[in-house]
Amino acid sequence: MYLELVSDRRQRRRRRILLTWLAAAGTCGYLLPWAVATTRGKAGADVLGLANLVLGWTVVGWLVVFVLACRRHGIAGLRVTGLG
Known part of the structure; x- marks a missing residue:
C-alpha cells in the first residue's frame, strides 16, 4: 500500500488548445494567459x-x-x- 499525490491537472484536448492559441494570436496576445492555462491543463482555465x-x-x-x-x-x- 502506498499514497499517491493527485494534482488538479486536467486532461488536455487538442481542439480546445488550438482554439485558444488561435484566439491569442487573433487578439495579438491579449488572450495569451488563457492559452497558456489551457495548454498546461490548469483546472481553472x-x-x-x-x-x-x-x-x-x-x-x-x-x-x-x-x-x-x-x-x-x-x-x-x-x-x-495497492490495498489488499
Missing part, C-alpha cells in the same frame, strides 16, 4: 479565460492572470493504492 477577458485590458490584470496561468499545479488530494 475557464475562470482564468474569463478573468483575462474582463481584467486583461489593464496591464496589472493581464499580468496577474498570466502569473496564475503559469503557476504550478496544486495538490487536489491523496490516492491510496
Whole structure:
C-alpha cells in the first residue's frame, strides 16, 4: 500500500488548445494567459479565460492572470493504492 499525490491537472484536448492559441494570436496576445492555462491543463482555465477577458485590458490584470496561468499545479488530494 502506498499514497499517491493527485494534482488538479486536467486532461488536455487538442481542439480546445488550438482554439485558444488561435484566439491569442487573433487578439495579438491579449488572450495569451488563457492559452497558456489551457495548454498546461490548469483546472481553472475557464475562470482564468474569463478573468483575462474582463481584467486583461489593464496591464496589472493581464499580468496577474498570466502569473496564475503559469503557476504550478496544486495538490487536489491523496490516492491510496495497492490495498489488499
